[in-house]
Amino acid sequence: MTAIRKERQGQDMALTAGIVALIVVFSLLPMVRLLQEIILPGGRFSLDIIRLGLIDETTWRATWNTLVVGLGGTLFALVLGVAVAILVSMSNVRQRQAFVLCFVTPLMIAPQVTALAWLQLFGPSSPLLNMLGMAPPLGTRNPLYSPEGIVFLLGIQYAPLVFLIVRAGMRKLPRELVEAAQSSGAGWVRVLGTIILPLMTPSIVGAAALTFVSCVGNFGIPAFLGIPANYLVLPTLIYQRLAGGGPAVLSEVAFLSVLIGVIAMIGIVMQDRIASRRDFRITSTSLPAAPYQLGVWRLPVEFGMWALIALILVLPLVGLILTSLVRGYGVTLTAETATLENYYFVIFQHAAASRAFLNSLYLSAGASIFAVFVAIPLGYVIAWGNKRWIKALNLAIELPYALPGVVLAIASLLLFLKPMPITGIQIYNTVWIILYAYLARFLILAVRPTITGYFQLDRALEEAARVAGAGLFMRMRTIIFPLIAPAAIAGGLLIFMTALCELTVSALLWSSGSETIGVVIFSFEQGGDSKYAAAVSAIMVATTFLLMLLASLFANKLPDGVLPWRD
Amino acid sequence: MGRQSTIRSVAFAAALLTSTAAFAENLVLYTSQPDADAAETVDAFKAANPGIEVEIFRSGTSDLMTKLAAEFAAGSPQPDVLLIADAVSMETLKKDGHLMAYPEANVEGFEEAAYDAEKTYFGSKLITTGIAYNTAAAEKPEHWSDLTGEAYKDLTIMPSPLYSGAAAYLLSAFVNRDDLGWDYFENLKENGHVAVRGNGAVLKSVASGEKAYGMLVDFMAMNAKKDGSPIEFVFPEEGVTAVTEPVAIMSTAKNPDAAKKFVDFILSDDGQKLALKQGYLPAKPSVGSPDWLPEGTEINVMTVDVKKVVDEIGGNKEKFSSMFGG
Numbered sequence: 001m002t003a004i005r006k007e008r009q010g011q012d013m014a015l016t017a018g019i020v021a022l023i024v025v026f027s028l029l030p031m032v033r034l035l036q037e038i039i040l041p042g043g044r045f046s047l048d049i050i051r052l053g054l055i056d057e058t059t060w061r062a063t064w065n066t067l068v069v070g071l072g073g074t075l076f077a078l079v080l081g082v083a084v085a086i087l088v089s090m091s092n093v094r095q096r097q098a099f100v101l102c103f104v105t106p107l108m109i110a111p112q113v114t115a116l117a118w119l120q121l122f123g124p125s126s127p128l129l130n131m132l133g134m135a136p137p138l139g140t141r142n143p144l145y146s147p148e149g150i151v152f153l154l155g156i157q158y159a160p161l162v163f164l165i166v167r168a169g170m171r172k173l174p175r176e177l178v179e180a181a182q183s184s185g186a187g188w189v190r191v192l193g194t195i196i197l198p199l200m201t202p203s204i205v206g207a208a209a210l211t212f213v214s215c216v217g218n219f220g221i222p223a224f225l226g227i228p229a230n231y232l233v234l235p236t237l238i239y240q241r242l243a244g245g246g247p248a249v250l251s252e253v254a255f256l257s258v259l260i261g262v263i264a265m266i267g268i269v270m271q272d273r274i275a276s277r278r279d280f281r282i283t284s285t286s287l288p289a290a291p292y293q294l295g296v297w298r299l300p301v302e303f304g305m306w307a308l309i310a311l312i313l314v315l316p317l318v319g320l321i322l323t324s325l326v327r328g329y330g331v332t333l334t335a336e337t338a339t340l341e342n343y344y345f346v347i348f349q350h351a352a353a354s355r356a357f358l359n360s361l362y363l364s365a366g367a368s369i370f371a372v373f374v375a376i377p378l379g380y381v382i383a384w385g386n387k388r389w390i391k392a393l394n395l396a397i398e399l400p401y402a403l404p405g406v407v408l409a410i411a412s413l414l415l416f417l418k419p420m421p422i423t424g425i426q427i428y429n430t431v432w433i434i435l436y437a438y439l440a441r442f443l444i445l446a447v448r449p450t451i452t453g454y455f456q457l458d459r460a461l462e463e464a465a466r467v468a469g470a471g472l473f474m475r476m477r478t479i480i481f482p483l484i485a486p487a488a489i490a491g492g493l494l495i496f497m498t499a500l501c502e503l504t505v506s507a508l509l510w511s512s513g514s515e516t517i518g519v520v521i522f523s524f525e526q527g528g529d530s531k532y533a534a535a536v537s538a539i540m541v542a543t544t545f546l547l548m549l550l551a552s553l554f555a556n557k558l559p560d561g562v563l564p565w566r567d
Numbered sequence: 568m569g570r571q572s573t574i575r576s577v578a579f580a581a582a583l584l585t586s587t588a589a590f591a592e593n594l595v596l597y598t599s600q601p602d603a604d605a606a607e608t609v610d611a612f613k614a615a616n617p618g619i620e621v622e623i624f625r626s627g628t629s630d631l632m633t634k635l636a637a638e639f640a641a642g643s644p645q646p647d648v649l650l651i652a653d654a655v656s657m658e659t660l661k662k663d664g665h666l667m668a669y670p671e672a673n674v675e676g677f678e679e680a681a682y683d684a685e686k687t688y689f690g691s692k693l694i695t696t697g698i699a700y701n702t703a704a705a706e707k708p709e710h711w712s713d714l715t716g717e718a719y720k721d722l723t724i725m726p727s728p729l730y731s732g733a734a735a736y737l738l739s740a741f742v743n744r745d746d747l748g749w750d751y752f753e754n755l756k757e758n759g760h761v762a763v764r765g766n767g768a769v770l771k772s773v774a775s776g777e778k779a780y781g782m783l784v785d786f787m788a789m790n791a792k793k794d795g796s797p798i799e800f801v802f803p804e805e806g807v808t809a810v811t812e813p814v815a816i817m818s819t820a821k822n823p824d825a826a827k828k829f830v831d832f833i834l835s836d837d838g839q840k841l842a843l844k845q846g847y848l849p850a851k852p853s854v855g856s857p858d859w860l861p862e863g864t865e866i867n868v869m870t871v872d873v874k875k876v877v878d879e880i881g882g883n884k885e886k887f888s889s890m891f892g893g
Binding site: 037058119142145223224226227228229230231232239240242249250326327328329330331337350352406410413414417418428429507508510511512519520523524525526527528529530531 | 601606622623625626627632636638640641642645701727761762763766767771776787791792793795796798884888889892
């Protein structure tokens with residue numbers, strides 16, 4: 001008996017130690033290295049950086065703007081993501097799988113591509129508006145260049161993220177409660193307001209926190225739309241400082257990064273507060289509730305859903321494909337100008353592109369698989385464990401994701417430039433440093449949905465197994481993993497899609513032979529070769545789409561609910 | 568998995584990680600040249616100097632400088648040789664003692680303005696910034712000042728100096744001129760002028776007709792025109808600014824001999840002809856001029872005091888970004 005208890009304690013200890021080691025290596029280490037740059041610039045203790053940063057009026061303006069677009073973007077993404085999740089999960093709309101597949105794909109398309117497609121579509125040279133004779137006169141200022149434009153684009157960009165998390169939560173919705181309410185005569189508004197939304201609170205709040213952190217740290221969208229609007233946020237201010245150069249630049253940047261970190265932390269702490277105020281656990285899963293009959297509204301609703309897809313997916317994709325099929329940017333596509341040369345070049349002639357394609361595929365697959373297997377025990381300790389200090393430590397995982405990629409890249413550079421102590425292994429200039437940075441940055445994308453999932457699970461099954469004498473690892477494998485897998489794998493999928501075309505981290509960390517696809521696209525873009533960039537992007541979107549379809553083929557071999565686009 | 572196999576796989580991973588150390592003797596190049604051009608340059612260098620392997624890191628000038636700053640902070644700068652957009656960045660590095668002088672470099676046939684007097688960096692080509700316009704545009708600009716006119720209202724665009732070294736150079740050159748100065752940028756702002764992230768974005772905007780006129784580097788406009796984009800390019804009469812894409816050896820170079828050979832190659836007639844073939848204006852006038860330039864065209868390049876620009880550029884960028892946001 002005591003031997004068994006000892007073994008169990010040993011397993012608990014091993015789990016805790018492993019979790020702590022992971023958090024230290026992937027989250028605390030880079031943050032501590034950045035802090036060192038702030039208070040020990042060049043090896044001497046000084047608080048000047050903090051003092052100068054705090055009295056700078058620009059810092060405060062950027063901080064305020066960051067909060068505004070962060071909250072605005074989160075709100076918009078939430079409304080869109082939750083609405084779509086409810087429609088898809090609860091109503092009888094048709095073609096759900098195809099719709100979900102299309103709805104999550106925009107995660108793959110760089111926001112600049114989407115933004116440019118819209119700028120053109122609603123701009124003076126729009127082929128569509130010109131055909132209708134409604135094109136605005138030359139020189140009309142585009143409304144997307146504004147804080148509202150930034151909020152709008154952030155919302156569109158992160159709505160699939162909200163959707164994936166809330167949808168994973170919806171699968172746990174107890175049919176009994178919904179049916180009980182319906183048979184007592186409750187209308188759909190009442191069912192939604194008193195049963196579904198309250199039970200979904202952990203998912204929704206969890207998604208909100210993650211979206212907020214994403215919006216606050218986003219660089220691409222404010223850089224594209226904010227600069228022409230003279231609207232500065234912290235990530236663009238950081239880039240501005242970096243471009244300014246000078247000896248103290250790393251310290252200044254590290255200070256601004258900490259500001260972003262603080263804002264993100266406030267968001268997470270608030271989420272924990274709200275989520276732990278009430279108990280949202282649901283007794284095991286049942287069959288999904290009978291779909292709500294939309295009746296005459298079904299057709300209009302379906303029309304609206306596909307109009308949304310046209311706006312967020314088809315439109316940018318068409319722009320991308322049109323660009324990739326002509327020799328020069330701005331050339332109209334006709335039978336004479338159409339060419340496959342660009343595809344031929346990036347596939348057969350440009351050695352780096354195909355290498356980068358494989359690199360990115362391995363990196364994002366590696367990062368997402370590792371993250372899923374880390375997230376399950378990590379979430380277990382955080383959500384169901386009783387050690388308060390671990391919960392505090394969990395906040396640290398959030399930080400690397402909230403930082404703009406370039407800052408995390410700098411931290412990784414500073415950490416790994418010299419060979420590691422004792423082992424003498426050097427990962428700088430290899431693909432491993434990129435993998436490290438990806439794990440540090442994206443781990444949270446799997447951890448957050450998993451924790452949310454745990455909050456919605458009833459522990460009864462696990463406790464029963466414990467009483468029956470199952471050890472921790474046994475329970476992990478047979479009880480916990482199957483229950484939590486949908487949530488964790490939804491997170492893994494998020495990582496895969498986000499990491500596949502990632503640019504800002506790898507931009508500083510790649511080396512000959514370890515290029516990533518994001519770097520290749522950006523290099524083409526920067527050199528004025530948008531046609532090649534478009535061809536590579538189009539290939540990437542097509543590949544991911546095929547991968548997702550392929551995964552569907554194996555859906556019946558996977559735990560239920562793992563693929564978000566399958567019922 | 569047994570312990571034995573765990574150890575074996577750890578050892579294997581370690582071997583993978585350290586395998587790159589075997590190439591430590593290679594020449595490490597950091598460059599901001601466009602992807603395809605950089606690869607071509609390296610291939611030509613390797614053909615001329617068999618036996619030297621080149622490791623290359625390519626990115627925008629500001630990203631390169633960020634990576635270098637981090638490497639300096641960690642006390643381990645990696646590159647042997649740099650080939651980056653402008654002399655201003657080189658001057659900044661030189662001031663902190665990061666560049667090595669190469670007095671024996673052969674600068675015969677180059678203009679004196681093209682290289683550093685102390686022979687720490689050497690201009691390899693001339694990349695000018697002029698005005699590109701969409702072929703559907705109503706006006707044909709001839710002067711920089713045209714862009715502030717009523718006919719150009721809300722139709723003009725430029726790369727932000729924070730993201731483009733060439734634009735930062737143009738900014739510093741313009742504000743020091745009596746005929747342009749900060750007034751010019753004030754007027755541009757009044758006229759609805761916008762700054763965007765990089766030359767590539769300006770090209771897209773003008774080629775797609777989103778804006779009609781843009782400040783743009785020459786080769787990008789000309790290459791796009793060759794590809795059929797609806798775009799034209801002019802050198803305004805006041806003159807144009809030109810960055811020189813200098814090459815320099817790091818004072819911490821681990822492989823200075825190969826680095827010197829790289830500089831020799833860039834400055835050689837072969838190296839200059841390669842730049843010409845890629846559509847650039849070579850720094851050595853005697854090798855010729857690119858085919859997009861009509862025969863006998865005199866390009867009026869503004870004279871700029873680089874040392875002065877180095878001191879002012881930080882403040883100029885800050886003032887610009889408070890006006891234009893980027």
